[in-house]
Amino acid sequence: MDIIKTSIVFTKTIRNVARLKEIVTVFAKNGFDEFINSGITSHIPDFVLPSSRVKIKEELAQKSSRDWPMIIGNRLRKCFEELGPSFVKLGQLLSTREDLFDESFIDEMKKLRDQALPIPFETAKNIIEQSLGIKITDVFSNVNQNPIGKASIGVVFEGTLKNGKEVVVKVKRPGIEKIIETDFSILEFLITQLEKFSDEIRQLALSKIIKEFEASLHNELNFNIEALNGKRFQKIIDKYDNQEPKLFRIPHVYEEFTGENVLVLEKIVGIPFSSKDDINKLKEGLENKLQKAIEIFSKMYLHDGYFHADLHGGNMFLLPTGEIGIIDFGSMGNLARKARHNFVAIIYSLLTHNYENLIYEFLDVAEYSAIPDVDKIIGDIKQELRPYIGLTAKEINSTQLLHKVIKTITKHDMFVPRDWVIVFRSLITLDGVSKSLDLDCDFFGILESNIKEIIASSFNKDEVIEDGLWAMKDMLSAARLAPRHFKWFIKEWTKGKFAFEVKTSGHEKEIAGIYSALLFLSFAILSAAFMFAGVLCLDNAKVRVLLDISILSWVFWSLSFFFMITGFMVLKKGEK
Incomplete structure (x- = not known):
């Protein structure tokens, strides 16, 4: 293959x-x-x-x-x-x-x-007019012919709309798709050869990185996607940045003038956070703003799973109004609900120094070709994070801590997917910006203060019911298919395709243990079934309630508890 x-x-x-x-x-x-x-x-x-x-x-x-x-x-x-x-x-x-x-x-x-060169303004003008379907002078009263930004994919110009609004116009380079397609086909070939050349290089999983990168880059090539990303980011951030004066400013997208090859945005003017000397002159009150920014971003990650995938000092601006402007939504990250639960557990494990749970959470999200030595990883994590034991959340250097964790995980040939690296890096960016400006933003302290609220909101009743329904569906599907698979197995066995030799001499204890384990599994399935049945009855308004919970739920949960205890008793008996 x-x-x-x-x-x-x-x-x-x-x-x-x-x-x-x-x-x-x-x-x-x-x-x-x-x-x-x-x-x-x-x-x-x-x-x-x-x-x-x-x-x-x-x-x-x-x-x-x-x-x-x-x-x-x-x-x-x-x-x-x-x-x-x-x-x-x-x-x-x-x-x-x-x-x-x-x-x-x-x-x-x-x-x-x-080192990208600017494209001639006439070329940019033709691309804009082709995208708009009308003359450039029908939309803009002025477009500065000298670009203010040159990047790999696009060139950025300043302009003024007919209504007097100042905008930036991002124009995609002509033929860039073909260039990237060509280079990626060659990159895949080169990396295939490179991985043959060295086992150490193969362990870096460069092939996976390239595939993730290619998928992300294809989205960046379509400016309609960037426009939608900006709108979605604005909508989500408004849920948390809902007090006047607003903390964040996201440039308005002029959808009527935006297409796959052209993006027209509101122009926002400010000092980039990468210009530390200029920012330092205006940092009065900035510490509180960055702390609030960390809190808002944390809630976005944990509740919505949507975040800026290229957050750095050059994409964040301090505006004259005191707002923090954010630009460049070509690449975004997304954590599914299960991944958000993992993220909560990872942060909580770090705060409580529960390194065993930390590793098991990473095992749930990371990719690996061979089963890792869990005890060895836990031992290495404890060794690396020993200096942080006993420190309060405020005393922990979050950037160093997260770097040590990720480094230790990958040292054991576990590949951390791109979205996970990005979510940690974006949090580290905010923490790094505050530290570079000598501001005392309490990154882990903010997370610690909100962790109970986050856990409570992440595991609400509706989600438990939804998970229960899916689990029951899977159990019913497995029960429906099991007889068919068993019938197929017997049919193939009678054809002589399988052979078994069972020797019980001297292994009676082990066989009894297996029998007990199978019984325990049966009781566990019954316990889970009654547990989910109880969950389904939570909203049954026709049944009497006790402590605001349906009587039927209490009955089913009691049966679930009974079968669970019985299962553990059977398992314990088999161990003797």
Whole structure:
């Protein structure tokens, strides 16, 4: 199967031989010629690898192993900057994966500069008019021909609408989809070869990172999606930012002028939080605002599961009105209800130093190819987090703590999905902004003060009923299908496709234990069934109630408790 996948990727790649030659040449020029010579050039017809004056293998041999991530990161950064949009975006993504890479490597990726060139204004004008279906002068009284922003996917211009409103106009680069499609087909091929080259590289799960990244990037290529993201973010944040004066300002989207290739937004003017010196001059009252921001974002994560996936100092502004402006909604994160419950449990486990529960929650959300050694992970977590035991929530450095947890998890070959990395990183960003400005925002203290409310609201009666209904549906489905599967098994067995040899001599105790376990399972199923039956009767208004709960619910729950106790007694008896 792997051979077939590789062949498909190579078939796509070979159509782009010229681009592949360019990429290979750039990597070789920057010292990666040993990797290039490991089999990639054999797939490129009539290609001679240029000699490299830089030998990364020789340089690494002369340096301490602690310097390797920085050296490799520096070389990769130069490659990415030269190769353009897709690779710059990839480097920016890698800079967010503190769970996978060393700090010095991450620092090099953070230095990446998007070398994207501006597009001619006439080209941008044609794209705008094609999107609007009318002349640009029919919508805008003025558009500044000099772009105020140049990125991999789009170029940003300032403008003024006919009604006098100041706006920013984001125009997608022509042909960017084809460029990204080509580069991704080549990236998939290169990573396949790279993972063959090194077991350590394969453990980084770069293939999964690329697939997640590609899906996210495709959404960023459609400005209609970014517009909808901004509106949804505004709607959700308004539920919590509901007191005057408002804390947050989200730019208004002019939907009538927005399309797949053009996005027209309200222009908001302020000081980016990345400009620390300028922000420091205006930080009076900022500590309370950032604390409130952390509280609002925490509620958004936990109650709605929707959050900004690219939150950093350059996307947050302090406006003259005192509001915090947020821009760039091309990439958003989403936690399903179950994942939100996991997140509550993870934070609560950290606050209460319940490291065993912490690991089991991560086992529920992480991906892994082999069953991890749970005891070893718990031991490593305890070792890493020992300095935090006894500290109050306010005394804990949340950024360091979360980094240590994620690093320890991934060290045991557990892959943390993108949305989980993003939600931790966005919280760390807010905490990091406050610390960089010498503000005393109590990140974990805010979470601790709200955790009981969060737990109560996350496990309400309606959700319990919904979960109960789904569980009963699964149980009924399993009960319906079990006879069919058993019939099929007997049929295949009679054909001689299965053979069993049972030896009981000397294993009577083990067999009794298995029998007890099966009985316990039966009683557990009955207990669960009556528990859910009780849940279903909660809203039965036709039945008498006791303590505001239906009598039928009390009856079913009593039966559930009886079968549960009976099951445990049977299990305990089997252990003797």
